[in-house]
Amino acid sequence: MSSSRLDAIINLVPKCNIVADIGTDHAYVPISLIKRGIVKRCIASDLRKGPLNIACNNIVSNNMEKVIETRLGPGLDILEKDDEVDCIVISGMGGTLIKNILDEGKEKLSPKTLIIAQPNKYQNDVREWFYNNNYNIYKEKLVLEGKRMYNIICAVVENGTTYDVDPFKYYVGDKLKRDPLYGLYIKNMLKKYKRALSAMDNMREKNSYLREKYEWLVEGLQSELNNFFKGDEF
Numbered sequence: 001m002s003s004s005r006l007d008a009i010i011n012l013v014p015k016c017n018i019v020a021d022i023g024t025d026h027a028y029v030p031i032s033l034i035k036r037g038i039v040k041r042c043i044a045s046d047l048r049k050g051p052l053n054i055a056c057n058n059i060v061s062n063n064m065e066k067v068i069e070t071r072l073g074p075g076l077d078i079l080e081k082d083d084e085v086d087c088i089v090i091s092g093m094g095g096t097l098i099k100n101i102l103d104e105g106k107e108k109l110s111p112k113t114l115i116i117a118q119p120n121k122y123q124n125d126v127r128e129w130f131y132n133n134n135y136n137i138y139k140e141k142l143v144l145e146g147k148r149m150y151n152i153i154c155a156v157v158e159n160g161t162t163y164d165v166d167p168f169k170y171y172v173g174d175k176l177k178r179d180p181l182y183g184l185y186i187k188n189m190l191k192k193y194k195r196a197l198s199a200m201d202n203m204r205e206k207n208s209y210l211r212e213k214y215e216w217l218v219e220g221l222q223s224e225l226n227n228f229f230k231g232d233e234f
Contacts, residue, residue: 003028005118005150008143009091012116012154013038016086020045020079022101023093027055030068043085045071045078076105087114091152095122099129106133111157118152124170130155131163131170140173142181149185151176168220183228190221 010032013019020043021029030042044059046052052072059068071078079085088109090098098117102109109115115135119126130137135155143150151173171189176182197214200207 004145005143006032006091008141008150009089009116009118009152010036010038012139012141012152013087013089014114015039017041018043018083018085019087019089020083020085022075022078022088022090023047024055024070025051025092027058027068027070029089029091031058031062031064034064034067035062039087040067042068043071043078043083044068045073047072047074075101076108079105079108085110085113087116089116089118091116091118093120095119095125099125102129102133109157114154114156116152116154118150120150123151123153123173126153127170127173128167131165134158134162137173137175140175140179142176142179142185144181144184149181149188151185168217171217172221172224183225186221186225186228190218190225193217193221 006028010029013033015038017040019030019033019039019041021027022045024030024044024046027044030044033039033042044052044055046055049072052070056070059065059070076088090101095117098119099122102115102117115130117126127137129135130153134157136158137153137155139154141152143152153173172186176185179185193214197211197218200211200214
């Protein structure tokens with residue numbers, strides 16, 4: 001299985017002892033991390049038995065049963081006190097779901113644990129959760145796979161640090177400005193919210209809150225795009 005999205009996630013995992021891959025699907029990430037010598041042990045979890053059975057088969061076929069442990073369960077519920085996980089990977093799901101997983105499993109998160117999140121949409125929910133819970137977003141990366149663009153967000157707690165962040169940054173990502181795909185990323189979001197505004201014009205029910213929000217985003221994204229092409233941000 002080859003995936004530029006998953007390869008980018010793997011490349012962002014630092015060399016460490018234990019990684020937990022939440023929503024592991026076919027266990028591609030844990031298997032690759034072990035093969036490349038990036039980690040010593042992995043926990044691969046999934047909410048559904050079907051994908052976890054496929055993951056188990058892939059782990060066995062790679063002779064990694066002793067170094068990759070599979071667990072069935074929701075979100076961070078599968079983590080135990082003595083796991084001492086260095087890094088948590090949560091990828092391939094919506095940003096709102098990732099935010100809920102982190103929020104519901106907050107007591108399972110150690111201050112030293114790195115989190116690598118790859119939301120398929122609603123990246124703003126993930127960034128907002130990180131900032132509201134005193135996480136430093138230390139790196140972000142954009143990946144183009146076919147016609148889809150993916151956003152990977154890496155964060156870690158900074159003790160004693162609180163963030164008062166401009167809400168617009170929840171949408172654009174402060175660490176993306178030097179990414180080669182940043183211009184395309186802003187263009188895609190601008191098109192998305194312009195389409196949303198146009199669709200609202202044809203709706204009988206007018207949601208003034210959403211309209212104001214989309215207008216605010218369109219204005220901010222247009223300004224960001226203008227600055228990008230002027231080179232103001234570089």
